[in-house]
Amino acid sequence: QKEVEQNSGPLSVPEGAIASLNCTYSDRGSQSFFWYRQYSGKSPELIMSIYSNGDKEDGRFTAQLNKASQYVFLLIRDSQPSDSATYLCAVEGSSNYQLIWGAGTKLIIKP
Amino acid sequence: SAVISQKPSRDICQRGTSLTIQCQVDSQVTMMFWYRQQPGQSLTLIATANQGSEATYESGFVIDKFPISRPNLTFSTLTVSNMSPEDSSIYLCSVSLAVRGGYTFGSGTRLTVV
Numbered sequence: 001q002k003e004v005e006q007n008s009g010p011l012s013v014p015e016g017a018i019a020s021l022n023c024t025y026s027d028r029g030s031q032s033f034f035w036y037r038q039y040s041g042k043s044p045e046l047i048m049s050i051y052s053n054g055d056k057e058d059g060r061f062t063a064q065l066n067k068a069s070q071y072v073f074l075l076i077r078d079s080q081p082s083d084s085a086t087y088l089c090a091v092e093g094s095s096n097y098q099l100i101w102g103a104g105t106k107l108i109i110k111p
Numbered sequence: 112s113a114v115i116s117q118k119p120s121r122d123i124c125q126r127g128t129s130l131t132i133q134c135q136v137d138s139q140v141t142m143m144f145w146y147r148q149q150p151g152q153s154l155t156l157i158a159t160a161n162q163g164s165e166a167t168y169e170s171g172f173v174i175d176k177f178p179i180s181r182p183n184l185t186f187s188t189l190t191v192s193n194m195s196p197e198d199s200s201i202y203l204c205s206v207s208l209a210v211r212g213g214y215t216f217g218s219g220t221r222l223t224v225v
Binding site: 044049102 | 112144152153154156159203207210211212213214215216217218219
């Protein structure tokens with residue numbers, strides 16, 4: 001059973017600080033990794049994708065991937081109240097290329 | 112990325128009835144997925160809708176309860192049949208435009224069964 005694990009939270013971070021979200025996965029053959037943001041009552045929205053070890057930056061967001069240790073992080077710099085949402089980690093399965101979803105981490109940015 | 116129109120956005124239905132959810136994509140896609148999301152929970156894949164063949168259902172989901180149609184590469188429907196309160200949930204369609212490209216989601220259908 002391929003799995004993706006996330007801390008459910010809630011993770012509370014002061015406004016302006018760095019929010020760090022982590023995700024571990026079990027499928028060693030996975031090559032594609034995604035972070036989605038989901039606001040309450042809305043559908044998930046893709047915010048970051050990463051395929052190679054190391055860091056990938058996009059504005060205030062940085063994704064970090066370590067395939068040897070099987071984890072992927074999402075860092076949000078200068079956190080804003082509008083970043084308050086649930087963040088879902090998704091990993092593309094190596095056998096059928098379908099996404100395996102984590103349970104999500106609820107992030108709360110406190111003004 | 113694709114634009115997905117999903118409807119209805121919400122509905123309140125009587126138990127024992129059926130509801131059909133429609134998903135229209137603005138480009139041709141090979142794979143469409145139907146998910147269910149209970150409040151505060153993550154996504155559960157119901158089935159993969161394939162054009163020109165039967166849908167592939169995940170464990171715990173059966174065609175008699177969740178029949179799916181996929182008449183062409185831009186459209187799919189999911190029917191929730193003989194509904195019970197346990198079917199109350201958000202139903203989402205999604206598409207994959209390319210291998211390794213992630214998924215795009217429709218806006219969801221919030222279903223309440225009374």
